[in-house]
Structures are given as C-alpha cells and as structure tokens.
Amino acid sequence: MTQAQAKHLKDYQAPTFTISHIELDFNLKGSDTEVIAISKIQRVGEHSEALVLVGEQINLVSVHINGEPADYQEKDNQLSISTSLNDFELMLVTKQDPEANSSLEGLYMSDGAYCTQCEAEGFRRITYFLDRPDVLAIYTVRIEADKAAFPFLLSNGNLVEKGDVSESRQFVRWEDPFPKPSYLFALVAGDFDLLEDKFITRSGREVKLQVFVDKGNLHKADHAMVSLQKSMEWDESRFDLEYDLDIYMIVAVDFFNMGAMENKGLNVFNTKYVLADTASATDEDYHGIESVVGHEYFHNWTGNRVTCRDWFQLSLKEGLTVFRDQEFSSDLGSRAVNRIQAIRVMKNQQFAEDAGPMSHPIRPESVIEMNNFYTVTVYNKGAEVIRMMHTILGEQNFQLGMKCYFERHDGQAVTCDDFVNAMETASGIDLTLFRNWYSQAGTPVVTVVDQYDADNKQYQLTVSQSVTSQGVKGNPLHIPFSLELLNSAGQPLTNQVLDVKEAEQTFVFDNIDAMPVPSLLQDFSAPVRLDYEFNVDQLVHLTRFASSEVARWEASVGLFSQAVWQNVASLVAKEAMHLDARVIEAIRGIILDESLDKALVAEILAFPSAAALIEQVETVDLDALQAAREFVIDELAEACLDELVTRYRSLIKEDNAASRAFKNICLVLLSRVSSEYEGLVTEQYHAATNMTDSLAALKAAVSGQLTCQQTLMADFEQKWISTPLVMDKWFSLQASQNTPEVLTEIKALTEHESFSFNNPNRVRSLIGFFVAANTYQFHDASGSGYEYLTDILVKLNELNPQIAARMITPLIQFSKFDDGRQQKMKACLLRLKALPNLSKDLFEKVEKALEHA
Numbered sequence: 001m002t003q004a005q006a007k008h009l010k011d012y013q014a015p016t017f018t019i020s021h022i023e024l025d026f027n028l029k030g031s032d033t034e035v036i037a038i039s040k041i042q043r044v045g046e047h048s049e050a051l052v053l054v055g056e057q058i059n060l061v062s063v064h065i066n067g068e069p070a071d072y073q074e075k076d077n078q079l080s081i082s083t084s085l086n087d088f089e090l091m092l093v094t095k096q097d098p099e100a101n102s103s104l105e106g107l108y109m110s111d112g113a114y115c116t117q118c119e120a121e122g123f124r125r126i127t128y129f130l131d132r133p134d135v136l137a138i139y140t141v142r143i144e145a146d147k148a149a150f151p152f153l154l155s156n157g158n159l160v161e162k163g164d165v166s167e168s169r170q171f172v173r174w175e176d177p178f179p180k181p182s183y184l185f186a187l188v189a190g191d192f193d194l195l196e197d198k199f200i201t202r203s204g205r206e207v208k209l210q211v212f213v214d215k216g217n218l219h220k221a222d223h224a225m226v227s228l229q230k231s232m233e234w235d236e237s238r239f240d241l242e243y244d245l246d247i248y249m250i251v252a253v254d255f256f257n258m259g260a261m262e263n264k265g266l267n268v269f270n271t272k273y274v275l276a277d278t279a280s281a282t283d284e285d286y287h288g289i290e291s292v293v294g295h296e297y298f299h300n301w302t303g304n305r306v307t308c309r310d311w312f313q314l315s316l317k318e319g320l321t322v323f324r325d326q327e328f329s330s331d332l333g334s335r336a337v338n339r340i341q342a343i344r345v346m347k348n349q350q351f352a353e354d355a356g357p358m359s360h361p362i363r364p365e366s367v368i369e370m371n372n373f374y375t376v377t378v379y380n381k382g383a384e385v386i387r388m389m390h391t392i393l394g395e396q397n398f399q400l401g402m403k404c405y406f407e408r409h410d411g412q413a414v415t416c417d418d419f420v421n422a423m424e425t426a427s428g429i430d431l432t433l434f435r436n437w438y439s440q441a442g443t444p445v446v447t448v449v450d451q452y453d454a455d456n457k458q459y460q461l462t463v464s465q466s467v468t469s470q471g472v473k474g475n476p477l478h479i480p481f482s483l484e485l486l487n488s489a490g491q492p493l494t495n496q497v498l499d500v501k502e503a504e505q506t507f508v509f510d511n512i513d514a515m516p517v518p519s520l521l522q523d524f525s526a527p528v529r530l531d532y533e534f535n536v537d538q539l540v541h542l543t544r545f546a547s548s549e550v551a552r553w554e555a556s557v558g559l560f561s562q563a564v565w566q567n568v569a570s571l572v573a574k575e576a577m578h579l580d581a582r583v584i585e586a587i588r589g590i591i592l593d594e595s596l597d598k599a600l601v602a603e604i605l606a607f608p609s610a611a612a613l614i615e616q617v618e619t620v621d622l623d624a625l626q627a628a629r630e631f632v633i634d635e636l637a638e639a640c641l642d643e644l645v646t647r648y649r650s651l652i653k654e655d656n657a658a659s660r661a662f663k664n665i666c667l668v669l670l671s672r673v674s675s676e677y678e679g680l681v682t683e684q685y686h687a688a689t690n691m692t693d694s695l696a697a698l699k700a701a702v703s704g705q706l707t708c709q710q711t712l713m714a715d716f717e718q719k720w721i722s723t724p725l726v727m728d729k730w731f732s733l734q735a736s737q738n739t740p741e742v743l744t745e746i747k748a749l750t751e752h753e754s755f756s757f758n759n760p761n762r763v764r765s766l767i768g769f770f771v772a773a774n775t776y777q778f779h780d781a782s783g784s785g786y787e788y789l790t791d792i793l794v795k796l797n798e799l800n801p802q803i804a805a806r807m808i809t810p811l812i813q814f815s816k817f818d819d820g821r822q823q824k825m826k827a828c829l830l831r832l833k834a835l836p837n838l839s840k841d842l843f844e845k846v847e848k849a850l851e852h853a
Contacts, residue, residue: 113190319382
C-alpha cells in the first residue's frame with residue numbers, strides 16, 4: 001500500500017477558508033446514525049482556490065451550498081468543492097456506524113454509550129471539515145436519541161433546549177459561546193449514574209458540576225468531584241484563572257484510548273481516572289485521579305481558551321498543563337515525592353525516547369501520524385522546559401508572563417514562540433538562548449569536574465554541556481543548574497542556581513575551608529544527564545545531609561546503581577559478587593530515621609528498576625544485570641532484616657498513605673528474604689481494609705514467589721471478577737511474574753472472561769505491562785517476548801492502531817542490547833513492515849526504527 005508522507009512544520013500555511021459557526025445535528029440510531037453539519041464558511045484573502053475539507057471513513061450522503069446541491073469531488077480522504085462564493089453556508093449529510101468503530105476515534109460506542117474522541121484528528125471521522133486547530137468556530141449541537149437507552153445527551157457549552165421528538169425519542173441542544181477548534185468537540189449519549197455538586201467562583205458565579213459514571217458506580221465518584229473542586233479553587237488562587245461556563249461535566253467511559261480529554265466543558269475520562277473507593281482503589285489511584293482531573297481542568301485556559309496553531313505546537317498546551325498539574329499535586333501533597341515521580345518518568349522513559357529512533361524536540365519538525373507525538377518528550381520534557389523557565393524567571397515574573405500570555409492570546413491559536421515572547425516581555429529577561437530547548441532533540445550531557453585549592457580556600461566547578469541527537473550536534477542551551485555545597489558536618493555552605501549558557505564555564509566559590517561535598521543538579525533542575533564521578537562516601541553524606549529530600553533520594557539511587565554495576569563487572573570478570581558495607585549502613589540509617597517523610601523512605605526503598613538501570617549505560621549485559629540487581633536487593637533486605645521487621649510492625653498501626661507506602665515496601669523486601677515471612681503476607685492480605693494493602697500483599701507474594709501466591713491470586717480474582725478496573729491490577733500482577741512460564745500464562749489470560757482486545761485498559765494492563773515492565777522476561781534471549789508482541793501488534797493494527805503504536809515502544813528501543821536480541825527485534829520489525837495494511841501509526845515507528853538500526 002502507499003504510505004502517507006510526512007508533514008513538516010516549515011510547510012505550515014494559514015487556512016485559505018475559515019469557519020465561524022457550525023451547527024451539528026446527530027440523529028443517533030446505531031448503525032444508521034446520521035450527522036448533519038451546517039457550517040458558515042468564509043474565504044480568507046483574495047484567491048480562487050477550491051474549498052478542501054478532510055475526512056476519514058466518511059459515508060457521504062449529500063452536499064449543499066446555500067441550500068442548493070453542490071458540485072464536489074471526493075477522493076483520497078478529501079472533499080473538494082469549487083465555488084466562487086466568499087461567504088456561504090455548507091451543509092453536509094453523512095452516515096455513521098459507531099458500533100463498528102473499534103479505533104475509538106471520532107464517534108464510537110463505549111459499553112453501550114455513544115462517545116467521541118476528536119484529538120488530534122478524530123473529528124474528520126464524523127464529517128468532512130477543516131479539521132485543524134487554527135480554525136476556531138462557535139458550535140451549536142443538537143442530539144436526538146432513544147429516551148430509554150440514552151437519557152443523558154451531552155455536548156460542549158451550556159444546555160439551551162431539550163424536549164421530546166416522539167413518545168420514544170428526545171432531543172437536546174447545546175451552545176458553546178467560546179470559539180474552539182474541532183478537536184475540542186465532544187458528544188456523549190448514555191444512561192449513567194450522576195453525581196452533582198457546585199462551585200462558587202471568586203466573582204460569585206455558581207457553576208454546576210456533574211460527574212457521570214456507569215450505573216452502580218455512583219459511590220466511586222466522590223473523589224473525582226472533590227478533586228475537581230480543589231482544581232478550580234487552586235487555579236484561582238495560584239494562577240488567577242476562573243472558570244467561564246455555567247456547567248462543568250466529567251463523563252467516565254471504559255473504552256478510551258487516552259487517560260482523559262479536555263473537551264470544552266465536557267471532559268471525557270477513562271474510568272481509571274474517575275472511579276475510586278478505598279475497597280477498590282489504591283492510594284496511587286487516588287493520587288492519579290486528583291492529578292488527571294486537575295490536568296484536564298487546567299486545560300480550560302492552557303489549551304482551550306488559548307490553543308495550538310498547529311499540532312507541532314502540541315507542547316504549548318501539554319507541556320504547560322503538565323507543569324501546572326505537577327504544581328497542583330505538589331502544593332496539595334508532598335512536593336518531594338511528586339518531584340521524584342516526575343524525575344522517574346524523565347530518566348526512565350523520556351531519556352530512552354531521546355536515545356531511540358523516535359527522538360524529537362518538544363516542538364517536532366515533522367510527523368506522519370500526529371497521534372505518535374503524544375509522547376513523554378512533548379508532555380514531560382515539555383513540562384521540564386516550562387519548569388526551567390519558572391526557575392529562571394521566578395514565581396512572580398512567571399505569573400506576570402502568564403497574565404501577558406492570556407491578555408495577548410485569549411481566543412487564539414498560537415505557537416510556542418508566542419508563549420516564550422510573553423514570558424520575555426513580562427519579565428524583561430532575555431530568553432533568546434533558552435529557545436533552543438524547543439527546537440533541539442536529544443538529552444544534553446552536563447559534565448562536571450571539580451577541584452579544591454586549599455591555599456586560597458577556593459572550590460572550583462567546571463561545567464561543560466553537549467547534546468547530540470542521532471549524530472547531529474546541537475547548540476548550547478541555557479541550563480539552570482541547581483547546586484548545594486555541604487561541609488564535612490553536613491552544614492550547607494551555599495545553595496544557588498547557576499546559569500550555564502556556554503559549552504564550558506567555570507564557577508569559583510571563595511571562603512571554603514575544606515573540600516565540600518556537592519549536591520549537583522538538585523531537584524533535577526534541568527532535563528540533562530549529569531556526568532560526575534561521585535564516590536560512595538559523598539553519596540552517603542548526601543543521603544544524610546542534603547537539604548533537598550529529592551537530592552537525598554537521588555543519592556540513594558546513585559548508591560544502589562553503583563553497587564549493581566560493580567557487581568555486573570564482577571560477573572563479567574567471573575568474580576564473586578559483594579556489597580559495600582557503607583551502602584548497607586546508609587540504607588539501614590534511612591530505614592531507622594524517624595525524622596524522614598515516610599513516603600520519601602518508601603521511594604528510596606523502591607530501588608531502581610532494571611529498565612531504569614539500563615538507561616544509565618550505553619550497552620547492557622541483561623543477564624548479568626538481572627543477577628547483580630537481584631543480588632544487591634536481596635543483600636540489602638537480608639542485612640536490614642531486623643529494621644524492616646521493626647518498622648513494618650510499627651507502621652501497621654498507622655492509617656495514612658505515607659505509612660502504607662513505607663510499610664508495604666518493607667513487606668515486599670521481607671518476602672524476598674525468607675519464606676518465614678509468608679505469614680505476614682497472608683495476614684496482611686486477609687486483614688486488609690483497603691485496596692492498597694490488599695494489592696501490596698499480592699505484590700509481595702509475587703515478588704517473593706511465595707507458595708501462597710496462587711491461593712491469594714485466585715481469591716482476589718473471585719472477589720473482584722466483576723470489577724474491571726480491579727481486574728486490570730490482577731492482570732498486571734500476572735504479567736509481572738519473573739518466571740519462564742509467564743508468557744504462556746499471559747497467552748491463556750487473553751481468553752479470560754474479563755479480558756477483551758477491544759478494550760485498551762485490558763490490553764494495557766496485561767500485555768502492555770508485560771512488554772514495558774517485565775524487562776527480563778520480555779527480553780528473554782529466545783526472542784519469544786518479541787515474537788508475541790509482534791503477533792499482538794498485527795492484531796491491534798486492525799482493531800486499534802493508536803494502542804498498537806504506543807505498545808511497540810520496547811521493540812524499537814533496541815540499541816542497548818546485545819546483537820542477538822537486536823537481530824530478533826529487527827526481524828519482528830521487518831515482519832510488521834511487510835504487512836499490506838500497516839497503519840500510519842505503526843508505519844512511522846517501524847520505519848524510523850529500521851532506518852536507525
């Protein structure tokens with residue numbers, strides 16, 4: 001088949017027509033659903049070009065201009081209409097079969113409810129349109145459907161009319177007063193349980209809040225509602241932003257490709273990020289819901305009121321909004337723990353993306369399938385770029401920049417440059433060099449060399465930076481480099497942010513009495529790899545005395561990582577493995593230190609995963625890594641056995657998320673030491689009054705490969721088989737087993753009554769978890785994991801190309817592995833490339849991976 005060609009940022013051209021208003025009329029009748037779209041279209045500028053609209057899988061019934069049949073040509077997903085009119089009304093009638101739409105883009109059915117997903121380019125599956133983010137229109141939407149089956153008919157904006165069409169059918173009409181691009185359109189029709197509340201804005205307006213969930217789940221909607229109210233209050237107090245409609249709705253659907261979608265006034269959510277009660281949701285789930293609800297609400301201003309000119313500017317809204325939701329979570333919870341979790345995503349996932357074939361700047365230069373750039377680079381590295389800007393400008397200037405941004409661009413579709421310009425204007429700070437972050441791919445390496453001059457009591461840091469992506473060397477960047485110097489007693493000598501702007505710079509610190517211990521790149525002040533040779537004593541010192549809790553965690557990661565790589569080297573040299581006593585004492589001290597935040601200790605004891613360790617090196621001996629990592633964890637657990645037992649038993653009495661996190665990581669470590677602690681695992685499982693503790697006991701049983709594992713897993717399955725989101729946790733635990741039989745078990749589980757290839761949550765929980773998180777078994781030297789993933793991708797290529805493209809990532813990031821594994825991965829990619837109907841989503845990633853093989 002002919003594959004789609006790449007689009008390039010440099011080729012952007014403003015639209016030659018625009019649409020000021022659109023009236024959509026949905027007559028929802030299953031496979032015979034009809035959509036009437038009436039658009040008011042204006043020609044832009046002096047030209048005689050035809051109007052060209054885009055569409056995919058459209059069943060076009062009729063085309064009228066100003067009420068008269070129009071001449072048109074329909075070809076290659078385009079509708080071309082020749083007209084000399086400059087201002088006219090276009091009416092298109094199309095037919096839909098939402099039930100047959102397994103891609104979950106455009107209009108589809110989600111477990112009996114009609115639903116839409118239009119970002120990035122899903123609206124073109126509903127009708128032919130100028131489906132691009134720089135065409136903003138006022139939407140009026142009429143929906144007609146069966147009363148009994150679909151009592152709730154929802155769309156964007158405010159409800160202005162409703163009534164009966166017949167005894168069995170009803171209609172509603174919605175109007176959104178704010179111009180928006182087509183990707184923010186939404187429709188939901190179904191029968192739900194409804195939780196209602198309100199929020200009074202600072203100006204005194206009452207906003208109706210509604211959360212719609214599947215029947216029987218109303219008791220699980222409270223946390224989402226509270227999270228929404230917290231988000232609205234926080235955005236007013238921190239960013240001076242008030243909500244602008246009379247109603248705000250969240251609808252939870254089970255069949256959804258993404259986490260959630262910020263459609264204006266009608267957010268459509270994956271059930272995973274709405275439903276929660278203590279029996280079925282973990283502390284992590286509660287945090288995730290709060291974060292995602294906040295993220296989608298914050299998009300009302302950073303994404304909706306000001307949107308992207310084109311999809312290459314995606315980080316304009318996503319990077320900024322991720323930063324905002326991170327700040328929201330940090331202001332409401334533990335700033336250190338939230339920062340650690342953000343750093344993990346960067347170091348474990350984004351750095352891998354930067355080093356792989358899909359490496360791209362946060363503002364990409366070219367794209368084949370836009371869905372492929374909903375990436376950790378655009379989102380999470382984009383957020384780090386915003387965070388650096390915040391560091392450089394400071395909170396006050398940053399807020400002035402935000403105000404300037406909205407004053408200039410409210411109601412517009414703009415670029416990343418427009419955002420930086422607003423920050424620069426408001427702060428008076430030159431961001432010329434900083435702009436390189438938007439256009440350069442790759443992870444910068446910052447190398448630090450230090451020396452101490454005892455005679456002059458001077459400490460000197462030489463900092464050099466370099467960035468190379470796929471063989472191309474980049475220009476210097478403006479890097480805010482946070483630094484703390486500690487003396488031998490652990491007292492801070494200085495704590496500041498250095499502005500690194502050149503390829504190499506030297507910083508001198510006077511009046512330093514002795515060689516200090518440096519805490520470098522504190523709190524991950526820039527998304528770079530730090531190259532500095534810390535020794536064990538320095539790292540131990542930092543775990544004890546660094547003023548930043550994040551720096552303490554980073555030091556513990558350094559201690560653990562060094563221990564693992566030293567033992568990898570021992571294995572390669574055919575020498576016995578051993579663990580430095582100083583590492584053991586440092587970890588023991590952390591476990592016993594009751595002054596530390598318990599959530600922070602839990603993060604420290606959740607030692608770096610195999611995937612995280614792989615990202616620290618150029619090439620890896622995976623078998624040696626597995627043996628060395630398991631050895632270090634087991635040695636630490638056994639050496640700290642008494643301390644772990646003591647803390648576990650004391651923490652049982654405490655009922656809060658931080659204590660549970662510490663207690664449960666202790667249990668996992670104990671389960672690895674000896675089967676004599678199996679009693680603690682079974683006791684916790686049966687005594688658990690919440691999902692966090694119940695699931696932690698299961699994880700401990702799986703991690704320790706305890707004899708109780710099968711019994712507990714079977715009991716959990718029987719108890720929760722009717723609750724899909726909890727069964728997702730069960731599927732993931734099954735997929736996490738580090739045993740040779742795991743792949744056989746996964747294949748069998750795809751036939752489980754709770755599993756469906758049509759549901760992205762089920763696929764992600766079982767197969768997605770295996771390929772992304774079960775590093776040793778997925779990368780088994782036989783290549784069986786690669787072959788199985790390829791079989792699944794062939795299937796998903798037909799069902800849901802978006803999910804297929806997101807799941808392929810571990811198969812294209814092969815450069816760090818041995819030649820045997822690399823060749824097996826490439827063979828699988830060649831098999832995919834040979835598919836006669838390969839989707840754009842997969843084609844782009846397969847092609848780029850093979851190009852860089």
